[in-house]
Amino acid sequence: MAPIASTIPPHVVREHVLRLCELMRESEVAAVLLFDRANMLAFAGTSHGPWDRLTCGAVTRDGQVLVVCPEFERPAVAGAEAIATIHTWREHEDAYARLAEALRSAGVRGGVLGYDGRVWLESYERFRDACAFLTPRPAGALLREVRVCKSRAEQALLRAAQERGVRVFEALAPLMRPGARECDLHTAVAERMRAEGLSVDPMIQSGPNAAVPHNATGTRGLEAGDLVVVDSTVIVDGYYSDLTRTFAIGSAGAISPRARRAYRAVRDAQRAAIAAARPGVACETLDAIARRVIAEAGFGEHFTHRLGHGLGIECHEPPYLVGGNREPLRAGMYVTIEPGVYVPGEFGVRIEDDVLITENGCQVLSSALATDLSPELD
Numbered sequence: 001m002a003p004i005a006s007t008i009p010p011h012v013v014r015e016h017v018l019r020l021c022e023l024m025r026e027s028e029v030a031a032v033l034l035f036d037r038a039n040m041l042a043f044a045g046t047s048h049g050p051w052d053r054l055t056c057g058a059v060t061r062d063g064q065v066l067v068v069c070p071e072f073e074r075p076a077v078a079g080a081e082a083i084a085t086i087h088t089w090r091e092h093e094d095a096y097a098r099l100a101e102a103l104r105s106a107g108v109r110g111g112v113l114g115y116d117g118r119v120w121l122e123s124y125e126r127f128r129d130a131c132a133f134l135t136p137r138p139a140g141a142l143l144r145e146v147r148v149c150k151s152r153a154e155q156a157l158l159r160a161a162q163e164r165g166v167r168v169f170e171a172l173a174p175l176m177r178p179g180a181r182e183c184d185l186h187t188a189v190a191e192r193m194r195a196e197g198l199s200v201d202p203m204i205q206s207g208p209n210a211a212v213p214h215n216a217t218g219t220r221g222l223e224a225g226d227l228v229v230v231d232s233t234v235i236v237d238g239y240y241s242d243l244t245r246t247f248a249i250g251s252a253g254a255i256s257p258r259a260r261r262a263y264r265a266v267r268d269a270q271r272a273a274i275a276a277a278r279p280g281v282a283c284e285t286l287d288a289i290a291r292r293v294i295a296e297a298g299f300g301e302h303f304t305h306r307l308g309h310g311l312g313i314e315c316h317e318p319p320y321l322v323g324g325n326r327e328p329l330r331a332g333m334y335v336t337i338e339p340g341v342y343v344p345g346e347f348g349v350r351i352e353d354d355v356l357i358t359e360n361g362c363q364v365l366s367s368a369l370a371t372d373l374s375p376e377l378d
Contacts, residue, residue: 002315004038004047007079008238012153013045014083016146017059023142024061030111031060031103032139033127036118038314039143040067041238046080048073054095054123057084064106068099096130103131114139148310148318149332155356157239158311158334159365162354165234165241166369168193168200173373176247178224182206182217202232206249210348213305213340224250227259227347227377233315240315242336243366244352248374255376259349262341263377265297266349269339270371273307273321277337277355277362283325290339291323299341308336311354333357334365 020043024032034040034057037049044057044067055069055077067080071088080086085106089098103113113131115124117140128136150158171192175185182204193200204217210229222228226249234241246263248255269290276289287307294303306322311334319327321335329335338352353366372378 002233002240003235004041004313005235005238006047007045008041008313009153009157010045010082012151012157012238013043015151015153016042017063017065017083019146020059020142021061021063023145024059024114027142028112029061029114029137029139029142030134031058031106031108032114032116032142033058033119034116034143035120035123036116038317039116039118041313042147043143044080045083046077048077048080050120050123054089054099056099058099058103058106060103060106060108062107066102066106068095068102070095094130096126099127100130100133103134109133111135112137114142116140116143144318147312149330150312150334150356151332154239154312155332155334157237158241158354158356161234161236161239161241162365162368164198164236165232165243166366167196167198168202168232168234169230169243169245169369169373172202172230173247176222176228176249176374178222178249181219181221182209183219186217198234200232200234202230205229205348207347208345211342211344211346213342213348213350222249225254225256226250227255227263227349229348229350231350231352238313240311240313241354241366242311242315242352243354243369244338244350245369245371245373246349246351246377248376250376252376258343259347260377261297262299262302262343262347263349265294265299266339266341266351267371268297269293270337270351270353273337273339274353274355274362274364277329277335277357279331279357279359280328283319283321283327283329284323286329286337287321287323287325290337294339294341299343302341302343303339304342305340308338308352310335329357331357331359
């Protein structure tokens with residue numbers, strides 16, 4: 001699972017809380033509990049979450065934000081203090097009784113207690129029993145509604161992440177030559193980005209290694225004729241960029257005609273999906289558009305994953321561009337569009353860009369990064 005940041009800007013958290021409160025009033029929910037780390041980050045300002053001890057957040061209908069955590073872990077949630085009131089419990093105390101006390105102290109003494117969708121069954125049973133004065137109800141849909149469309153403030157952070165994400169590929173391009181090992185390329189670009197204040201962990205897969213999506217970076221040396229798939233994420237102020245490009249090693253004559261056809265099919269599929277992306281278009285429709293282009297090129301069976309996913313404080317979050325998802329795109333949604341072709345034992349191709357759905361269409365926020373970084377494939 002991709003990591004998430006420890007904090008995001010407080011003004012963004014406050015936006016989330018205000019919007020959640022509106023939805024809570026409409027749904028007659030008195031408070032919402034936060035167990036998932038991403039929801040903790042979005043609504044309480046800290047991604048510190050539960051391990052074997054209870055740490056959770058809560059948002060009340062009137063906009064109070066609470067964090068309940070072990071006393072000795074208070075420093076770990078200090079980033080939330082700009083947003084939340086922190087309630088601690090000691091090792092010998094009942095953490096869930098402390099949670100109930102915290103809710104009562106915030107004026108929550110009856111009504112519906114919402115909770116997010118990622119909670120252990122044991123935790124659910126214990127907070128349900130401790131908060132018997134409240135009626136538990138799943139509230140994941142409310143939290144999702146707040147997070148799925150990005151505000152202008154969030155869009156500014158996403159643009160900043162894109163600017164930094166492009167730098168990874170600019171640093172890698174000159175290193176793509178026969179003999180370089182995947183792991184050496186990884187080390188070189190990670191060190192360079194670290195000098196610029198970024199921590200990156202790109203996936204670099206060459207030749208047959210690239211035929212397995214999300215394969216680990218290995219020790220294989222690049223060879224003439226290889227395609228090299230590089231998938232890199234960058235987090236800036238808590239928000240992700242997620243980009244992928246495919247490089248060719250050696251001269252145009254070294255690249256097999258089949259690999260070149262696959263690359264062009266993936267590129268054309270991505271262009272077709274981006275051209276169709278606008279409010280009202282179903283997520284599954286974009287997936288189908290890209291899939292049809294790749295199938296017509298003869299590689300349909302080798303496009304083995306969904307077209308894309310939402311992007312924000314998590315690398316993978318709703319909405320998902322996949323068959324069967326009829327959810328319509330809306331302005332403010334931010335998604336990856338990343339078709340791919342993977343031929344076992346031979347090569348892989350993937351091109352990924354990050355796309356903001358606008359009122360009248362879409363904008364590729366990663367447009368500063370050229371699609372074709374290897375003219376040998378054109």
